[in-house]
Amino acid sequence: MRVVYLDNNATTRVADEVREEMLPYLSELYGNPSSMHTFGGQVHRKIETAREQVAALINAEPEEIIFTSCGTESDNTAIMSCLASSPQKRHIITTRVEHPAVLNFCKTMSRRGYRVTFLPVDKSGRLDLDELQSAITDDTAVVSVMYANNESGVIFPISEIAAIVKARGVPFHTDAVQAAGKIPVDVKKIPVDMMSLSGHKIHAAKGVGALYVRRGTRFSPYIIGGHQERGRRAGTENVASIVGFGRACELAREHLPEEGTRIKEMRDRLERGLHSTCPGARTNGDPENRLPNTLNISFEYVEGEAILLRLNEFNICASSGSACTSGSLEPSHVLRAMGVPFTAIHGSVRFSLSRYTTDEDIDLVLEKMPGIIKELRDLSPYGREAGQAGAHSP
Amino acid sequence: MWEYTEKVKELFLHPKNAGEIENPDAVGEVGSIVCGDALKLTLRIDRKTDRIIDAKFRTFGCASAIASSSALTELIKGKTVDEALRITNKDIADYLGSLPREKMHCSVMGMEALQAAIANYRGEKPRRAEEGKIVCECFGVTDEKIKRVIRENNLQTVEDVTNFTKAGGGCGSCIPEIEKILGEVRGERVAVKPEAPRRKLTNIQKIAMIQEVMEREIRPLLQADGGDVELVDVEGDKVTVSLRGMCTGCLMADVTVKNIEKKLKELVSEELFVEAA
Incomplete structure (x- = not known):
C-alpha cells in the first residue's frame, strides 16, 4: 500500500537528486578531505561546494557555515559557545516552546547554576516582545529563540527579536531547523549571530546539520579534536551527508516558491476540509504567521495516539502532541505553553507536508478522517453532545 | 511507535x-x-x-x-x-x-x-474517595493506590510506579514521596526476612553516598525555595555543609541543617552529624 507521508516536520525523504549526489562518496570517492593527496583533495573541494550551497540558502558567506552532525549539535554548540565566550555572565533567555535540543540543554544549564528565563507564549503561540525586552539584563549571556515552531508551525518575528536582542549587545541564536527551506531566510536582513540548520528536514540524509556563525562572532568549539571545519568542529566529516545537504539546500532554494503556493494551498485545503467534516476540530497556533506546510489541529474529546494508529491503518503518517505518543504522561510542552484547553490538548494531530505531497494524499486524509473521529468519539465517554451539535453545524 | x-x-x-x-x-x-x-x-x-x-x-x-x-x-x-x-x-x-x-x-x-x-x-x-491522601497532584493519585499497585505488581522502582499509576509522571514533585512509599512497602517485605547487617562504609563509599543524597534528596528541595547547599567537607562522621541562596541568613537555617542531618542519618549512616560552615 502507498505511504501517505504527512510527517515532514519529523523527517523527510531523501530527494533522488540528493541521493545521486551522495552515492560516489559512499563508494569510490572515499578519501579523507584532510589528506594531502589529490584523492582526498577532491573530496575536500566537494565539501566546500556544499558549504557554498548551504550558505546560499540563507544568504550567508560560505566561511560562516560550520557542518555539524545534526540540528541538536548545532543548537548545543551555539548556546555553549555563547556561554563560554562570556563566562562571567550567568543568565540565558529562551522560550517555553523550544525544541528539546534547546529547551533541555537550557534546563541542564539551569541545574549547573545558570539562571534561565523561559519566555511564555500566548494562546496562538506568539511571544510577547515586551517581555523579552524586560528579561534582558547585563548578566544575559545569550538569547536563543526558534525561528519557527516544529509542532505548531508558528513563525516568530525573528527580525524584530534579533533587533531587540542586538540593541542590548547580547548574542542571539535562532534554531531555524524548521524554517530554512520552507520560508525565505536571509541572514543579511536579520541581525542574528548564530543559526542552526538540519539536513534531514529538507530532504537530505540524517546525520548532518550546520551552524551559521556570523563573521566576527566570538566562537568556542563544542567538539574538540582535529582541525576540521577550521578548528571550529573537530571530527572527520560525514562527507556523503554533507555533499547531499549541499544539494538539498540548492533544491530547497529552487522549490521555495512552491512552498508558499502549492504546498500552502494543499495545507489550507486539508485544514478547511477537516474543520468542515470533523466536529470539534480546532487549529492550534497563529494561522497568520505559520509555516506553509504545517497544520496542527486538535479534535476535542478524542485522544491523539488513537487517531494516529487509526490513520496508520491507511498508511497515513502524522504526529501528535498527546501524552501517550511522547512516552511521557503529559501532553506536548508546546501545546501546554499555549494553554490549549484540556478537552483538546490530548487530541492534537500534526500534519506536515512537503513538495512530495500530492492532492491524492490530502484527499485520502479528508476521506478517512471524519470516520476515524466519529468512531473514536463514539467510544469516548465525553463530548457526546459536542459530536451531535457538530453534525448540524456548517 | x-x-x-x-x-x-x-x-x-x-x-x-x-x-x-x-x-x-x-x-x-x-x-x-x-x-x-x-x-x-x-x-x-x-x-x-x-x-x-x-x-x-x-x-x-x-x-x-x-x-x-x-x-x-x-x-x-x-x-x-x-x-x-x-x-x-x-x-x-x-x-x-x-x-x-x-x-x-x-x-x-x-x-x-x-x-x-x-x-x-x-x-x-x-x-478511591475514602482511601488515602493525594500524593500526585497532577494525576490525583493517592498513597493507598500507590501502595496497592506496588504490592500487587511487585514494583521495584519509582519509574515502575509511574508506569503503573501515572503518579510522578507530571511535574515530578511527588517523586521523593513515592520513593518513601516504595521504601515502606518494600520494607514490609524485607521485614519478613532477617535484616542484613549493615556494612561498614569505607570513606570513599561514605562520601559518594553523601554526595548522592545531597544531589538527589536535599538540593532539589532547597532549590525549590530558592536556596541551595554545598558539601564542603567530610571528616570521619562530621559533614560540613555551606548553605547558599535564600538559605543564607535564613532564620530557619539551623532547622535546615538538622533536616539535612536527619536525611543523611536515614540514608547513609546513623553516625553522621552535620555542621554548617
Missing part, C-alpha cells in the same frame, strides 16, 4: 463491547479527560445470581486504554461479582498478550473501573 501485540491492535481497531448499557445495574467511572484517559464501565448484573450478564465500556484514551477496557469487559462477562473482583490489572495485561511497561496504567485503570462499578452495585462508597 509502541510495540503493541496483535491482540491490543485487534481490540483497538475492532473493540468488543463498546458502548453503554441503558439503565445499568452498575456504573464505574475512573480517570478524567484532563489526565488523558478515562473509562466508563456499565454492567448488567443478574441480582439473583450476582452474575455479570453484560458489560460495556466507553473510553477516552490511547490504543492500549481502549484495548484494556475492551479486554476487561471480555474477561468479566459471565463471571459472578465475586469472581470478577479477583481480576487484577495483570490479568488484563495477560489477556492482551502484554502491554508496554509505560502503558501498564491502562490495565490498572480497567481494574479500578471494575472495582468502582462493583462498589456501586453493592451500594458501597467508591474506594
Whole structure:
C-alpha cells in the first residue's frame, strides 16, 4: 500500500537528486578531505561546494557555515559557545516552546547554576516582545529563540527579536531547523549571530546539520579534536551527508516558491476540509504567521495516539502532541505553553507536508478522517453532545 | 511507535463491547479527560445470581486504554461479582498478550473501573474517595493506590510506579514521596526476612553516598525555595555543609541543617552529624 507521508516536520525523504549526489562518496570517492593527496583533495573541494550551497540558502558567506552532525549539535554548540565566550555572565533567555535540543540543554544549564528565563507564549503561540525586552539584563549571556515552531508551525518575528536582542549587545541564536527551506531566510536582513540548520528536514540524509556563525562572532568549539571545519568542529566529516545537504539546500532554494503556493494551498485545503467534516476540530497556533506546510489541529474529546494508529491503518503518517505518543504522561510542552484547553490538548494531530505531497494524499486524509473521529468519539465517554451539535453545524 | 501485540491492535481497531448499557445495574467511572484517559464501565448484573450478564465500556484514551477496557469487559462477562473482583490489572495485561511497561496504567485503570462499578452495585462508597491522601497532584493519585499497585505488581522502582499509576509522571514533585512509599512497602517485605547487617562504609563509599543524597534528596528541595547547599567537607562522621541562596541568613537555617542531618542519618549512616560552615 502507498505511504501517505504527512510527517515532514519529523523527517523527510531523501530527494533522488540528493541521493545521486551522495552515492560516489559512499563508494569510490572515499578519501579523507584532510589528506594531502589529490584523492582526498577532491573530496575536500566537494565539501566546500556544499558549504557554498548551504550558505546560499540563507544568504550567508560560505566561511560562516560550520557542518555539524545534526540540528541538536548545532543548537548545543551555539548556546555553549555563547556561554563560554562570556563566562562571567550567568543568565540565558529562551522560550517555553523550544525544541528539546534547546529547551533541555537550557534546563541542564539551569541545574549547573545558570539562571534561565523561559519566555511564555500566548494562546496562538506568539511571544510577547515586551517581555523579552524586560528579561534582558547585563548578566544575559545569550538569547536563543526558534525561528519557527516544529509542532505548531508558528513563525516568530525573528527580525524584530534579533533587533531587540542586538540593541542590548547580547548574542542571539535562532534554531531555524524548521524554517530554512520552507520560508525565505536571509541572514543579511536579520541581525542574528548564530543559526542552526538540519539536513534531514529538507530532504537530505540524517546525520548532518550546520551552524551559521556570523563573521566576527566570538566562537568556542563544542567538539574538540582535529582541525576540521577550521578548528571550529573537530571530527572527520560525514562527507556523503554533507555533499547531499549541499544539494538539498540548492533544491530547497529552487522549490521555495512552491512552498508558499502549492504546498500552502494543499495545507489550507486539508485544514478547511477537516474543520468542515470533523466536529470539534480546532487549529492550534497563529494561522497568520505559520509555516506553509504545517497544520496542527486538535479534535476535542478524542485522544491523539488513537487517531494516529487509526490513520496508520491507511498508511497515513502524522504526529501528535498527546501524552501517550511522547512516552511521557503529559501532553506536548508546546501545546501546554499555549494553554490549549484540556478537552483538546490530548487530541492534537500534526500534519506536515512537503513538495512530495500530492492532492491524492490530502484527499485520502479528508476521506478517512471524519470516520476515524466519529468512531473514536463514539467510544469516548465525553463530548457526546459536542459530536451531535457538530453534525448540524456548517 | 509502541510495540503493541496483535491482540491490543485487534481490540483497538475492532473493540468488543463498546458502548453503554441503558439503565445499568452498575456504573464505574475512573480517570478524567484532563489526565488523558478515562473509562466508563456499565454492567448488567443478574441480582439473583450476582452474575455479570453484560458489560460495556466507553473510553477516552490511547490504543492500549481502549484495548484494556475492551479486554476487561471480555474477561468479566459471565463471571459472578465475586469472581470478577479477583481480576487484577495483570490479568488484563495477560489477556492482551502484554502491554508496554509505560502503558501498564491502562490495565490498572480497567481494574479500578471494575472495582468502582462493583462498589456501586453493592451500594458501597467508591474506594478511591475514602482511601488515602493525594500524593500526585497532577494525576490525583493517592498513597493507598500507590501502595496497592506496588504490592500487587511487585514494583521495584519509582519509574515502575509511574508506569503503573501515572503518579510522578507530571511535574515530578511527588517523586521523593513515592520513593518513601516504595521504601515502606518494600520494607514490609524485607521485614519478613532477617535484616542484613549493615556494612561498614569505607570513606570513599561514605562520601559518594553523601554526595548522592545531597544531589538527589536535599538540593532539589532547597532549590525549590530558592536556596541551595554545598558539601564542603567530610571528616570521619562530621559533614560540613555551606548553605547558599535564600538559605543564607535564613532564620530557619539551623532547622535546615538538622533536616539535612536527619536525611543523611536515614540514608547513609546513623553516625553522621552535620555542621554548617
